[in-house]
Amino acid sequence: MFRCSKLIFVAILLLLGSCTEDNQQKITGQPPGPYKMTLTAPHRIEVGQEVILTTEITHSDTGMPVENLRTLHERRVHNFITNLDFTNFSHIHHEDFNALKAEQIESAKLSFPYTFPTPGKYRMVSEFTDSKRSWIKHFNLEVGYSALINDHHLKKTNTNTVQNYTGTLSFASQTPIAGAPIEMEVYISRDNVPVSDLKLWLGSEAxxxxxxxxxxYFGHTHAYTPAMRQMMGGLAHQKKSHATNPKMIQEMMLRMMSQPSELIFEGPTIPVFYIFPQPGKYVMHFECAPNGNPIVFQFIINVLPSAKILPTHEHAANEIQ
Amino acid sequence: MKSSKSDGGLKYILLAISLATPGYVNSGHGFFNSFEGVPWLPEPGLMPDQFVYFIDEAIEKFQTSSYVDSLVIKKKYLTFAEEKLAEGVALLKDSNTNHHVRIENSYAHYLTILSQSFSENQSTDETNYQQYCADRLLQHMYILSIEVIDSDRSAVNHFLTLNEIASENYRKLIKHLSRDFIDSHFFKKEEVKWSWEIALESD
Structure with a gap:
């Protein structure tokens, strides 16, 4: 009996030890890699209650903070929060609420307030840039005690109305296929009148x-500018002809680097380029700012598999690329 | 890492895309997102520098000889290959290169028999799994390009060897797959090359 009580006591101590001070939980972002990112949040998150979410980024090998994260689209760390039935979405940053202080830049420890609107399972994806590339970390959170299993019945939709704005998604040429580049376009209207006052929001029209x-299969992209289209054209040409022209690419690169951010797509359409990595049903959150006011459209896209399983005599020639 | 003559220009283009416009100094952003959220490597478990590691190897041998079902055996081959890779990465990140030959041989062994186990006259399920294995080997190469960043200089060549083993067996796997499937891997392969390029630049 005494031994049992002792075990229970130890178990309680261990449980309490898994919480940080002030009953906070610290979650390590996935996947692993050269950077470790943690998210500190209350151990118990209640619906409708504002909480502070704190992210911290360190070098995995030394544990030292990543100093001077690069600013990408006007922010150091981009956070995308959704519940897993995709009825709620936020694109949110520390700098939306407070200017960065020197100690925050040095410690790579950023915070922002957030209110989870419904119970269920949530995913936060955070993106930051260091050493010439961006890194993405995923965090899972549970909110409330009821409806912890998100149930959703997503149907393909290419039209969405938010406030008095309607966004309509269309594809340039074909139904999306996994692994194949696809150009999409979102047409935006206000009270059935095409908009012409789109503004840059965090450095991009979308x-x-x-x-x-x-x-x-989280992905993050932006408006497909003419400069990017030109480069993709070069890539397509390279693929077809197997020719190499590094000088041409170098010139394009220098031209692009010398261009300041500029508003190209004032409306009503914004093109987007994407490659869906796997088949399935995808939820696309499209954020734009007609008249400078950011809104988010949601579209549901069916992506077909890339390959047909052919009978053996129909297999393509065994050309390895 | 081997690369064909035609890959040189593509590498330039992709570096250019990645390094050019502010906001495009990165992976993802619509171009490089093929490997977001892919399953990472399993926990290594018993390691080659542990005395009882030979028991682990014996169990693997028994398991691969005791299953009759073709698809089950193939899954075992991939599982064990991944374990070897996880062991190798863990050791290399610890700057322990003493067992690299054993790891490389084991990793190559399982991938070789896996890639040789597929045939032209196989079921749809097996062809699906062959495609999955090809996908997974690209993911191995990508994961290696990330894990190498944290490693000591002395380990880089061993990471490259593991990458080459994956690459060689990837080529064997896709040899009899459809043109559609091979084409769908174009951007994934380029992303792997780009990821390695950035990793080795930062070395």
């Missing part, structure tokens, strides 16, 4: 966050 409906 910010797009995409998940497959199982919460996997």
């Amino acid at each position: 910010h797009v966050a995409i998940w497959r409906d199982d919460g996997k």
